[in-house]
Amino acid sequence: MKGLRIGLAIAALLAAPPVAAQTSRRAATLDAINQHPFFFHGQEVVLVAEAVADQVLTWLVSEDDSVRILALDVPPPPAGVREPLEVVGTFFDVGRLDETDQRLAGLPIRRISDELLQRPWPTRGELPILIATESRPAEAATATTLRSIVLDPVRYENDGVTVIGRFRGRNLYGDMPEAPDESRWDFVLRSADAAIWVVGMEPKGDDFELDILARRDTGRWLEVTGSVRIEDGMVLVDAGRLTLAEPGADRPADTTTTASAATRLPPPEVIFSAPLANDIDVPPDGNVRVQFSRDMDAESFEGRVRARYGQGAATEGAEIPVTIGYRGRNRVLEVRFEQELERFQSVTVELLDGISANDGTPLPPWTITFFVGG
Secondary structure, eight states, X not given: OHHHHHHHHHHHHHTSOOOOXXXXXXXXXXXXXXXXXXXXXXXXXXXXXXXXXXXTEEEEEOTTSOOEEEEETSOOOOXXXXXXXXXXXXXXXXGGSOXXXXXXXXXXXXXXXXXXXXSXXXXXXXXXXXXXXXXXXXXXXXSOOHHHXXXXXXXXXXXXXXXXXXXXXXXXXXXXXXXXXXXXXXXXXXXXXXXEEEESXXXXXXXXXXXXXXXXXXXXXXXXXXXXXXXXXXXXXXXXXXXXXXXXXXXXXOOOOOOOTTOOOOOOOEEEEESOTTOOSBOTTOOEEEEESXXXXXXXXXXXXEEEEOTTOTTTTOBOOEEEEEETTTTEEEEEESSOOOTTOEEEEEEOTTOBBXXXXXXXXXXXXXXXXX
């Protein structure tokens, strides 16, 4: 019963309006978010972490399982599998918000809190969530960049690196949660959506001298060579050499990915639906939303989604006109009925043979039946 109730909560999530996009994405780690929840609260973040399934819920977890964040709109991996993912979404420490906060409007937070905490609303730190807009399998970085270090700092800890980024002074733009207070010359370096602290050297050389308190100098780019360490969830580079550098591409890396022809992936399957199979009292003006385990070929749905009244209905077998829309970011198909459904009737929706994932792997035919209320 618990799994069913949580399933209802997550199914309801599929119908929720999207949270407003933030103006500046921040590359982060689970450890950084855990140590600085107020800084990341309400921010769009990108992080790399292992995803694990707990019934129908997906959690992003640290390697030692000491940090866990509930990820909404991320399909759960198979039971017992730890799947490395790169996830983009908005982070909330739910306990910092009031139940009436519009940023959570339409989300089944009360139901999830009841199931996980046995009370209707969490306190601060009890229910960290990430409302995902994108997720994809994490890939090992092919080059050492400021961004690759921030997303996986443990991999580079105590190693010597050379990175290029925009000089941001003594955190003049609020890129970092706090200052490390290593010296009076500590400054922030940023590239794309990632930022680090550079410590141990004053930002000057033979042909330049930058003021850590002057925004006029924050248009300059530096190449920094030094050793990586982690302090309070933040990435620090102990600088050994600084030089001026040419400006880089100051934007997040493209998260679009295509499946390799040589990659063998399992067939797609339906992992959630709203309503659920055999649900009753479905609103006559409701729609059907179906979420898949893999990215789907949007064009393959055309002509292969059918709705009809089921057995026992006065109009048994009559086809119901529908329009469809596929949201690739969330892997959600929305089936909209062109007219209000007849009350107190059963309705069957079918996904027919020929629907496929974006690499051509077919989806097994799928059917759901539910009952319309009054």
